[in-house]
Amino acid sequence: MRGHGYDGAINMRGSWNGLQALFLKDCSCVYYVYCFAHRLxxxxxxxxxxxxxxxxxxxxxxxxxxxxxxxxxxxxxxxxxxxxxxxxxxxxxxxxxxxxxxxxxxxxxxxxxxxxxxxxxxxxxxxxxxxxxxxxxxxxxxxxxxxxxxxxxxxxxxxxxxxxxxxxxxxxxxxxxxxxxxxxxxxxxxxxxxHMEAHYKSGTDRSCQHxxxxxxxxxxxxxxxxxxxxxxxxxxxxxFKDDAVELLKLSCVLESKENFKLLNVDHIYRLAEKFYYLDFDSQYLHHLIMQLDHYRLDVAGHESFQNL
Structure with missing residues (x-):
């Protein structure tokens, strides 16, 4: 997985001449994540x-x-x-x-x-x-x-x-x-x-208008x-509605804490299909969904992995 993050100045995030654009020329699957705190x-x-x-x-x-x-x-x-x-x-x-x-x-x-x-x-x-x-x-x-x-x-x-x-x-x-x-x-x-029922008057002095x-x-x-x-x-x-938000939410399914509690094979498939399409052609995506189905059934219930 690849990503890059920096401030919101136009010379950094500009889609034509900014640093973001230079990265995207090399790899279209490198995603720009703009600081969420600054967004707020x-x-x-x-x-x-x-x-x-x-x-x-x-x-x-x-x-x-x-x-x-x-x-x-x-x-x-x-x-x-x-x-x-x-x-x-x-x-x-x-x-x-x-x-x-x-x-x-x-x-x-x-x-x-x-x-x-x-x-x-x-x-x-x-x-x-x-x-x-x-x-x-x-x-x-x-x-x-x-x-x-x-x-x-x-x-x-x-x-x-x-x-x-x-x-x-x-x-x-x-x-x-x-x-x-x-x-x-x-x-x-x-x-x-x-008086709340009075007609509203805007402005002051001569500029007052009813x-x-x-x-x-x-x-x-x-x-x-x-x-x-x-x-x-x-x-x-x-x-808070752009692709970066969806990318990070989908990426959370790969979090390993609590025995992969957030694992969701549909989200992993979506992550590969939409955000890393250069690495997963149609045939690879077909194999991936089959592998994920096996993983979900096998690993979660396999006795060898119960103490992880």
Whole structure:
């Protein structure tokens, strides 16, 4: 069995002039396997970029993270504010107003913090934050499975399937629960909640446009919630459906652990027929299926092999 794997740069995987193409000129049965963990990363990124409000959310989130992570001193100021707030809440059961907006070390920090706070205290930001927390919570198991040093490809592919099923369940049943939780958070932090039955208005200031055909709830349910999940499922389908996936799944039948528990003669035949056709002509394939049938009947039950 032959194979080669490398990153996804075009000069590596390019089907015309990339390294993959050069290998294939020598042997058409050398198969390129693209890092599955990176496929998932690309799927998550692509899905996040397809819906404008999701893209804007991550853009704002990036600015907020840069604000906090820019200098160690800002970390100290944030931690100090958090300690004071916790102590105050314990003493009075109320929230403290001390924060970087009022107590930042400079005007620029206070200005950036004020802008970040405005973004964070919007219903749109809170809704998408919790939506992406849900989606990434579902994909996290797959993410960790694909980064295992010793990857069980069958388990990983099963995890792809269960991830898509969980996303579909969230799509069909999760909106009302998510919306309810988002409203609770908004009430807790005094964030204005839009009227769900009102006509949805996009844009700001003079560019505001009323869309009389949809409500605010329709926008969040279908244009954000459903669209984000659909894009994610679409990307998972596109990234994990190629020949490399089938090749690795079929190859698992040759795994010797647990007394060849995964042995499947039909899969071995398929592996030879589809992926290694240069080594198995029609006559050889006919012999192979006969040999595999004998193997399945003879070796599994032969007394000489029972203690292997």
């Amino acid at each position: 990363q690309l799927a998550l990124t692509a899905a996040a970029e397809k819906e404008v409000s999701i893209w804007l959310f991550f853009s704002k989130l990036n600015s907020i993270c840069n604000l906090i992570n820019g200098y160690p001193k800002r970390h100290g100021e944030l931690h100090s504010a958090q300690r004071i707030e916790v102590a105050h809440m314990i003493a009075t059961a109320e929230r403290d107003t001390k924060n970087m907006v009022n107590d930042g070390a400079s005007n620029s920090i206070r200005g950036e913090a004020s802008g970040a706070l405005i973004e964070m205290k919007s219903f749109d930001f809170i809704f998408i934050l919790h939506l992406m927390h849900k989606i990434m919570g579902i994909t996290n198991l797959l993410c960790r499975a694909l980064q295992e040093k010793s990857l069980d490809i069958l388990s990983a592919m099963d995890c792809v399937s269960t991830t898509k099923t969980s996303l579909r369940t969230l799509r069909e049943e999760g909106f009302d629960l998510l919306l309810s939780h988002v409203k609770e958070v908004c009430v807790k932090y005094d964030i204005e909640i839009p 869309n009389d055909s949809i409500t605010v709830e329709h926008h969040y349910r279908f244009d954000v919630f459903t669209a984000a999940i659909d894009f994610q499922i679409e990307e998972l389908n596109n990234r």
